Amino acid sequence: MRIAMIGTGYVGLVSGACFADFGHRVCCVDKDASKIDGLNGGVMPIWEPGLEALVKSNVDRDRLTFTTDLATGVKDAEAVFIAVGTPARRGDGHADLTFVFEAVRELAKVMKPGTVVVTKSTVPVGTGDKIEAILKEEGVADFSVASNPEFLREGAAIADFKHPDRIVVGAQDDRAQEVLREIYRPLFLNRAPILITGRRTAELTKYAANAFLAVKISFINEIADLCEAVDADVQDVARGIGLDNRIGPKFLHAGPGYGGSCFPKDTLALLQTAEAVGVEQRIVGTTVAVNDDRKMQMVERVERALGKLAGKRVGILGLAFKPNTDDMREAPSIPIVHGLIERGATVVAFDPVAREQAEKVLTGVEFADDAYAAAEGADALVIVTEWDEFRALDLDRIAAMLRGKVLVDLRNVYDRSEAEAAGLSYYGIGRGRPR
Ligand code: NAD
Numbered sequence: 001m002r003i004a005m006i007g008t009g010y011v012g013l014v015s016g017a018c019f020a021d022f023g024h025r026v027c028c029v030d031k032d033a034s035k036i037d038g039l040n041g042g043v044m045p046i047w048e049p050g051l052e053a054l055v056k057s058n059v060d061r062d063r064l065t066f067t068t069d070l071a072t073g074v075k076d077a078e079a080v081f082i083a084v085g086t087p088a089r090r091g092d093g094h095a096d097l098t099f100v101f102e103a104v105r106e107l108a109k110v111m112k113p114g115t116v117v118v119t120k121s122t123v124p125v126g127t128g129d130k131i132e133a134i135l136k137e138e139g140v141a142d143f144s145v146a147s148n149p150e151f152l153r154e155g156a157a158i159a160d161f162k163h164p165d166r167i168v169v170g171a172q173d174d175r176a177q178e179v180l181r182e183i184y185r186p187l188f189l190n191r192a193p194i195l196i197t198g199r200r201t202a203e204l205t206k207y208a209a210n211a212f213l214a215v216k217i218s219f220i221n222e223i224a225d226l227c228e229a230v231d232a233d234v235q236d237v238a239r240g241i242g243l244d245n246r247i248g249p250k251f252l253h254a255g256p257g258y259g260g261s262c263f264p265k266d267t268l269a270l271l272q273t274a275e276a277v278g279v280e281q282r283i284v285g286t287t288v289a290v291n292d293d294r295k296m297q298m299v300e301r302v303e304r305a306l307g308k309l310a311g312k313r314v315g316i317l318g319l320a321f322k323p324n325t326d327d328m329r330e331a332p333s334i335p336i337v338h339g340l341i342e343r344g345a346t347v348v349a350f351d352p353v354a355r356e357q358a359e360k361v362l363t364g365v366e367f368a369d370d371a372y373a374a375a376e377g378a379d380a381l382v383i384v385t386e387w388d389e390f391r392a393l394d395l396d397r398i399a400a401m402l403r404g405k406v407l408v409d410l411r412n413v414y415d416r417s418e419a420e421a422a423g424l425s426y427y428g429i430g431r432g433r434p435r
Pocket residue numbers: 006007008009010011012029030031032035083084085086099102103106120121122123150151152153154261262
């Protein structure tokens with residue numbers, strides 16, 4: 001099958017490379033020439049485990065190509081996926097569909113009859129209908145529009161794509177269903193469940209999934225606060241409830257609140273969709289508010305641990321919104337670092353891969369070259385992102401390098417006992433009554 005992917009970001013590049021690895025011929029298109037030039041020279045625009053090798057092996061087999069020219073990209077393609085960004089619109093939180101509609105209008109000029117146009121981007125209910133209307137308006141007669149939302153997680157994107165919990169396809173006609181079934185055939189052979197449904201249902205399923213996960217995170221964060229008040233341990237509570245099959249263990253890690261390129265914008269977009277049709281979504285609305293407040297509460301925690309922040313030096317470990325990515329979009333580290341600085345602290349931060357991206361969005365921060373350098377001379381060390389390399393730090397060495405012996409562990413990576421054995425005062429999240 002010949003496939004074109006419009007948008008070669010996290011989703012487009014990973015999906016394109018995986019489709020090529022299934023044996024399809026894929027052309028990834030992006031209007032960002034520096035990205036395409038880089039990819040044509042073997043340079044990845046993002047940091048994602050396993051991606052470089054996957055791209056290289058499929059480029060070498062002539063199954064994966066990159067171009068800035070849409071006409072070249074979609075030439076002979078039977079399916080064209082749209083994987084451009086759908087950020088939150090400034091001010092109101094609506095999903096901004098400018099990139100999607102621009103891509104569709106450009107596509108209309110060059111696509112061949114019978115093409116199946118598939119949205120992989122996360123788009124609000126009804127976007128498929130609008131795409132259909134645009135294509136008709138632009139004079140295209142013979143086409144199908146389907147929805148195939150993507151559920152991959154950055155940092156585990158290739159594994160998620162190749163071993164999905166499910167594939168959701170919203171397709172109204174036989175041709176679209178047939179083409180998508182063919183594209184995903186290698187996964188059906190591996191028994192990945194496929195849900196074929198209406199286009200609107202597929203579009204909403206993606207938002208419902210992300211909103212539910214956001215609710216789960218905010219729920220356990222509030223339970224963590226309760227644990228501190230009643231001297232209970234949220235790690236054990238999470239395990240105790242997570243072992244219940246009806247609940248499941250994932251997304252029950254108390255921490256500094258969710259961030260990233262999806263949950264914040266998708267929860268807001270869901271609320272906007274609901275508001276537009278006059279349906280209340282109080283649970284998701286509260287989740288957004290709880291999560292917004294969470295970041296400043298983390299700054300207050302550091303302040304409580306240190307007395308006053310003015311004049312203090314704070315080391316930060318981890319800046320990316322989660323481990324194994326360099327993505328800084330809506331990372332909790334951003335409001336936390338800026339909050340610490342606003343209250344008069346000096347911040348020195350280390351992240352294993354996100355420094356370059358972090359430098360674009362953080363102001364007034366010193367960057368360290370490793371975790372120990374971030375600790376050196378600091379009054380407190382704060383773990384913000386749980387990179388694996390922060391899980392086995394030499395705590396005696398950390399304690400020796402810190403000026404104030406304070407470890408604020410916003411990811412519950414360490415146990416209080418091991419930190420205290422190294423002479424550190426330990427502040428986790430929801431690990432009993434703070435001492
Ligand atoms: P991204 O910003 O990394 O990539 C989008 C790319 O599209 C950019 O490279 C941009 O230059 C390109 N682009 C925009 N308009 C274009 C056009 N007209 N022609 C060609 N290229 C164009 O975004 P992303 O993180 O890959 O997200 C894409 C979509 O997938 C979003 O809707 C997002 O919500 C959804 N999604 C993202 C993730 C994730 O983990 N990042 C997971 C699931 C779903």
